[in-house]
Amino acid sequence: MDVHLISEAGVERQPIGDLPDLLERRQGLLWVDLPRVDAEAARVLAEVFRFHPLAIQDCENRNHVPKVHVYPDYVFVALHSPELGKGGHVHHLELDQFIGPGYLVTVHGPLDPEVIPGLEFRETEAVLKRVQAGRLRPSSSFELSHAIVSAMTRHQESFLAILALEVGLLEQRVMGDERDDPEEFLEELFRARHGLIAVRTMSALSREIYGRMATLTRFVPADGQPLVADTIDQFERIKGMADGETEFLQAVIEFHQARTNTKMTIAAERLAVIAAITLPITAISSVYGMNIIANDRTDFWHLAVVLLVMATISATLLRWARRQGWW
Numbered sequence: 001m002d003v004h005l006i007s008e009a010g011v012e013r014q015p016i017g018d019l020p021d022l023l024e025r026r027q028g029l030l031w032v033d034l035p036r037v038d039a040e041a042a043r044v045l046a047e048v049f050r051f052h053p054l055a056i057q058d059c060e061n062r063n064h065v066p067k068v069h070v071y072p073d074y075v076f077v078a079l080h081s082p083e084l085g086k087g088g089h090v091h092h093l094e095l096d097q098f099i100g101p102g103y104l105v106t107v108h109g110p111l112d113p114e115v116i117p118g119l120e121f122r123e124t125e126a127v128l129k130r131v132q133a134g135r136l137r138p139s140s141s142f143e144l145s146h147a148i149v150s151a152m153t154r155h156q157e158s159f160l161a162i163l164a165l166e167v168g169l170l171e172q173r174v175m176g177d178e179r180d181d182p183e184e185f186l187e188e189l190f191r192a193r194h195g196l197i198a199v200r201t202m203s204a205l206s207r208e209i210y211g212r213m214a215t216l217t218r219f220v221p222a223d224g225q226p227l228v229a230d231t232i233d234q235f236e237r238i239k240g241m242a243d244g245e246t247e248f249l250q251a252v253i254e255f256h257q258a259r260t261n262t263k264m265t266i267a268a269e270r271l272a273v274i275a276a277i278t279l280p281i282t283a284i285s286s287v288y289g290m291n292i293i294a295n296d297r298t299d300f301w302h303l304a305v306v307l308l309v310m311a312t313i314s315a316t317l318l319r320w321a322r323r324q325g326w327w
Contacts, residue, residue: 001041003019004031004033006137008137031144033105033108033124033128036108037060045059045105064092068209074098074100075099079209081122091114093119142221153234174256196246199242280310
């Protein structure tokens with residue numbers, strides 16, 4: 001549990017035991033970052049900040065969709081950041097925030113065991129370094145929260161750029177002459193589309209959350225309303241970029257499927273031509289191979305006539321198939 005006091009003089013780390021006094025004095029902006037909700041963190045959230053039990057429960061459990069809850073003295077927000085996992089799976093790294101007057105409490109949600117430890121602090125550590133370096137001096141909790149959420153949208157954009165690069169490489173393989181396994185290649189296409197849809201859904205739901213917050217002008221201070229509007233614009237931009245890449249990838253998938261289906265159709269037509277040409281030969285040879293016609297010796301003139309009939313029928317069918325444009 002990290003407690004930071006941000007003021008004009010800079011940022012100072014404070015003891016956890018001084019939290020009640022710091023909240024009462026309200027000298028500077030207080031930022032409390034909780035890596036997880038254990039017994040001590042739950043006690044601080046409930047006894048020191050007096051947050052609602054349902055909001056604390058949301059921090060303890062994994063939220064599968066973003067959410068916002070407005071209370072008389074603070075706003076609770078749950079957001080997600082994407083992280084690529086094995087087999088194209090996209091992990092949702094959760095970050096919960098309590099935005100109150102003069103303080104911001106960030107809580108990192110439960111982490112999937114497959115996620116590399118430490119990645120959940122990516123955005124908060126980046127913002128803390130900016131504050132410590134003097135490049136950022138937030139004067140309100142909404143401004144600090146806006147900086148953290150902006151770091152999340154920048155990561156979403158970077159994640160989207162990686163997927164866009166993969167989509168471009170897949171498009172080159174589709175348009176090129178590479179002989180890939182169709183089933184495996186189609187799985188790669190769908191994995192890339194899954195990643196794009198995951199980011200698109202994440203940004204779209206987050207945009208709706210902040211859209212709801214923008215309507216709650218009674219609970220959002222005047223200086224925080226432009227920051228909320230900017231956050232909405234950021235999520236809307238990520239959503240639009242993800243939609244564009246998804247549409248492009250879907251066109252690539254449809255082109256790949258159409259070309260594959262065309263090849264299968266051509267192969268089926270050729271097999272049908274072969275079957276049509278060999279059918280008369282098979283029928284005649286079957287009749288002569290049965291016991292209906294019995295010969296004690298080979299009649300070469302008879303055999304020549306039969307072979308000529310077979311060849312004539314096959315040539316006629318082959319010419320007819322040619323006129324039909326089947327080969």
